[in-house]
Amino acid sequence: MERLEKFEDWARACMHVRCGFCRENCPAYSQLQLDTYAAKGKMTILYHLLKGKLELDEAVAERVFACTSCGLCDVACGYNQSEAIHEMKTVLYDQGVAIPEGYMKVSTKTRESGNPYSVDANEGARFLQSLPESELSTADYTLFLGCTQIYRESNEIGSLLKILRAAGVSFRIPTEQICCGSPAYRVGDEAQAREQARRVTNLFERMESDNILVSCAGCYRMLIHDYEILLNDDAKFKITHSMEFLQELVQDDKLKIRPLNAIITYHDPCHLGRHSGVYEAPRQILSSILGVKLVEMEWNRKFAKCCGAGGGFRSGRGEDAIAIAANRVREAEATGASILVTACPFCLRNLRDGAQSVNSQMKIESVESLLAELV
Numbered sequence: 080m081e082r083l084e085k086f087e088d089w090a091r092a093c094m095h096v097r098c099g100f101c102r103e104n105c106p107a108y109s110q111l112q113l114d115t116y117a118a119k120g121k122m123t124i125l126y127h128l129l130k131g132k133l134e135l136d137e138a139v140a141e142r143v144f145a146c147t148s149c150g151l152c153d154v155a156c157g158y159n160q161s162e163a164i165h166e167m168k169t170v171l172y173d174q175g176v177a178i179p180e181g182y183m184k185v186s187t188k189t190r191e192s193g194n195p196y197s198v199d200a201n202e203g204a205r206f207l208q209s210l211p212e213s214e215l216s217t218a219d220y221t222l223f224l225g226c227t228q229i230y231r232e233s234n235e236i237g238s239l240l241k242i243l244r245a246a247g248v249s250f251r252i253p254t255e256q257i258c259c260g261s262p263a264y265r266v267g268d269e270a271q272a273r274e275q276a277r278r279v280t281n282l283f284e285r286m287e288s289d290n291i292l293v294s295c296a297g298c299y300r301m302l303i304h305d306y307e308i309l310l311n312d313d314a315k316f317k318i319t320h321s322m323e324f325l326q327e328l329v330q331d332d333k334l335k336i337r338p339l340n341a342i343i344t345y346h347d348p349c350h351l352g353r354h355s356g357v358y359e360a361p362r363q364i365l366s367s368i369l370g371v372k373l374v375e376m377e378w379n380r381k382f383a384k385c386c387g388a389g390g391g392f393r394s395g396r397g398e399d400a401i402a403i404a405a406n407r408v409r410e411a412e413a414t415g416a417s418i419l420v421t422a423c424p425f426c427l428r429n430l431r432d433g434a435q436s437v438n439s440q441m442k443i444e445s446v447e448s449l450l451a452e453l454v
Contacts, residue, residue: 080135083125083170086163090126093119093158101152101160104378106385107145107392109406110399115142118152118160125167135171140178143167147403148265148390149349154381165265172267181395186268189275194226195262195394203229203256210240215251220319221288222250223279223302225295226258227424235424238451239294239321245454246333250292253282261301261350264309266391273309280306283316294321294447296351296423297389303355320351322422322446326360329367337453338369344376344416346407346430347383348423361422361446368453374414384410386421388429404433408441418442420449 102108102117114120121143127133143164150161171178172186188197206229207213212222222243228236243250260275279302283291293299299320307314328334343365351357358380366373378384387393387403408430411419419434419441421427431443 080129080170082166083129083163086122086125086166087129089158090122090129090163093122094126100155103155104151104382104384106147106149106151106387106403110387110403111145116145118156118164121146121164121167122160125163135174135176137177140171140176143171144179144182144266144391144395146390147349147385147387147392147400149385150353151349151382151385154353165267168265168267169269170267173269178267179395181397182266182391185262185266185391185394186271189258189260189263189268190271193275194230194256194258196226196230198226198230200256204254206233207252207256208254210252212240212250212252213254218251219249220251220290220292221283221286222252222292222294223298224252224256225293225298225424226256227297227428228295229256231428232424235294235427235445235447238445238447241451242325242328242334242447242454245335246328248328251286253286255282257282259295259298259301260309261297261305262391264301264305265389269309272305276301276306276309280310280315289316291316291318292321292324293318296320296348296355297425300350300354320355320357320360322351322357322360322364325446325450326363329364334450334454336368336450339453340370341418342372342374342414342416343418343420344374344411344414345379346376346386346411346419346421346426347380348421348426349383349385349389351422352383353381361420364446364450365420368450374416376410376414378410386426386429386433388425393425393429400429401432401436404429405437405439406433408434408437408439408443412439412441416441418444418449420444420446422446
């Protein structure tokens with residue numbers, strides 16, 4: 080409980096102000112419609128925990144873990160409420176409280192198999208070893224691929240590789256599949272997240288890699304922000320997200336891109352946009368395609384609504400996560416666009432499931448897959 084004490088003053092102020100701005104666009108609240116699912120409600124729970132009026136129990140865990148970690152509450156409030164909620168998750172986990180089963184599975188699977196999908200790591204290694212770039216001993220960049228891409232969206236990897244090869248980029252791929260630790264970290268398992276972080280940084284050190292290219296939004300946020308916290312160390316590597324890298328390739332005319340006559344809208348992944356500030360690179364890539372008209376959803380950039388997949392929410396509340404994604408798809412449809420594009424494998428899967436759940440005809444693609452079709 081000591082690690083929650085630093086939030087006491089703000090939790091008290093939050094209760095007294097009674098504004099509720101964080102509730103307006105909270106994905107959990109929008110779906111579950113109870114104040115205790117919004118950030119303000121969770122801050123109230125935090126305060127009463129500190130004052131001994133509530134206990135760390137399953138009922139508290141159910142409310143606290145119903146959070147996508149999107150951080151939109153921080154934008155609405157101006158205070159880092161998402162940090163407080165994350166700390167509450169960690170305290171609940173560390174105290175051995177029975178957290179909701181779906182969230183706990185993320186931790187358990189990562190501890191048992193090294194990834195949140197319970198896939199044998201040897202399967203991931205075999206996939207990586209099948210790629211020609213895994214045989215290289217030196218290259219300008221090391222491409223780190225996340226477990227969601229490898230085990231759930233391997234076609235997206237093919238799209239990225241096609242683009243990099245077409246541009247003549249010198250890159251190599253590790254032969255060892257290691258989860259970055261983000262899924263475990265988002266459900267409060269700080270110890271396992273730290274272990275994953277050590278494994279990944281040791282891998283980079285063994286490969287003597289300085290320039291790391293990352294195409295998963297969750298991995299990117301983890302490597303550039305959370306590793307410094309978990310390992311209590313300054314970043315040792317230069318981490319570049321594929322969106323910024325591809326934007327440079329486009330800007331430098333390294334790619335020959337065919338025209339596309341389409342109206343497109345872009346969904347900002349929380350980890351890439353609001354958490355990491357990467358907003359313009361994907362938009363510049365899309366706008367550079369001759370014939371494309373890029374239109375914005377009402378809620379975009381730092382105000383973009385969450386797709387519902389983050390923070391373990393997809394694992395813990397699958398139907399609710401898909402319903403939240405369906406609402407985001409409807410926002411995309413309102414722009415008149417025929418294609419909804421994003422830059423995160425979690426968002427991609429959840430938005431596609433959301434679209435299917437409401438029989439939407441909206442085509443949903445990643446920036447890489449769209450670009451790969453045109454080079």
